[in-house]
């Protein structure tokens with residue numbers, strides 16, 4: 001007699017199958033455009049790498065490698081011969097040295113610096129873009145080129161010599177900015193060029209700077225924090241364990257992509 005009453009496990013299986021039968025037609029009927037979302041999900045649900053930059057994900061996309069809808073328009077990377085990646089901020093190009101995948105932070109270096117030791121002709125290097133801010137570790141390094149007089153007694157041993165693009169050896173001093181330092185103002189008047197560049201005061205960099213290894217310090221780049229719709233993105237990934245962040249390529253609005261078959265519509269969006 002007992003076989004007339006299905007055991008509980010069978011009951012659960014039946015319930016499960018009924019759910020699927022109900023869910024499948026429903027999901028097929030919820031409008032067009034889902035096929036695109038599936039494709040977008042598939043193209044974005046993997047990270048790319050470019051040279052030493054591994055694991056490139058949202059909000060970044062890579063020209064010809066990772067579609068724009070996997071990121072946000074302003075976070076375009078250019079990959080150069082799979083050796084290094086650059087990003088444009090303002091009118092300047094920066095090499096991306098590292099992307100921190102747990103915090104919206106990346107370490108970059110002004111592309112023009114790389115491989116040069118004289119920076120006397122760099123015009124502007126500071127970042128003024130609301131999407132990117134320096135982290136707390138970043139300071140201004142002032143470089144004084146071709147100064148008349150000897151300032152070593154005032155500035156300590158922060159001297160270096162470099163070779164300009166024209167092959168001329170230039171004497172230089174450098175100092176990490178201290179806004180209260182009136183000596184800097186005086187120096188500016190007796191040097192042929194004064195350049196300010198962002199520098200990161202990490203432990204190795206402080207050592208490089210005190211040892212006069214300026215180029216090594218500059219090559220470490222500096223950190224910027226970026227603003228990539230973090231609230232929307234974390235809502236997207238917490239609403240669905242496999243949701244991934246992206247954007248509508250034509251409007252640059254944030255978009256949440258779900259895995260194929262999970263035809264949930266993003267219930268929120270936001271303009272940049």
Ligand SMILES: *[C@@H]1O[C@H](CO)[C@@H](O)[C@H](O)[C@H]1NC(C)=O
Pocket residue numbers: 042045046259260
């Ligand atoms: C998405 O990526 C994860 C991790 O790489 C992988 O386990 C999963 O199968 C992918 N999903 C799809 C639908 O490709």
Ligand SMILES: *[C@@H]1O[C@H](CO)[C@@H](O)[C@H](O)[C@H]1NC(C)=O
Pocket residue numbers: 100101102103105
């Ligand atoms: C990411 O940034 C956080 C906060 O600055 C830091 O603690 C962490 O070590 C960084 N991770 C990587 C891989 O750099």
Ligand SMILES: *[C@@H]1O[C@H](CO)[C@@H](O)[C@H](O)[C@H]1NC(C)=O
Pocket residue numbers: 126134138139140196198
């Ligand atoms: C460097 O100096 C410039 C101009 O004085 C200033 O706008 C900028 O905020 C400074 N950067 C840092 C990291 O202190």
Ligand SMILES: *[C@@H]1O[C@H](CO)[C@@H](O)[C@H](O)[C@H]1NC(C)=O
Pocket residue numbers: 182183186
């Ligand atoms: C700066 O220069 C002025 C005149 O050129 C001089 O009087 C002043 O003492 C100098 N300040 C410092 C800190 O060297």
Ligand SMILES: *[C@@H]1O[C@H](CO)[C@@H](O)[C@H](O)[C@H]1NC(C)=O
Pocket residue numbers: 130131132133225226227
């Ligand atoms: C940068 O700082 C400004 C002013 O504090 C703030 O409005 C902006 O949201 C910050 N951007 C990032 C990316 O942290």
Ligand SMILES: *[C@@H]1O[C@H](CO)[C@@H](O)[C@H](O)[C@H]1NC(C)=O
Pocket residue numbers: 033248249250251
């Ligand atoms: C993307 O944005 C365009 C222009 O605003 C809009 O017409 C289109 O419906 C959007 N696509 C999706 C999938 O939201």
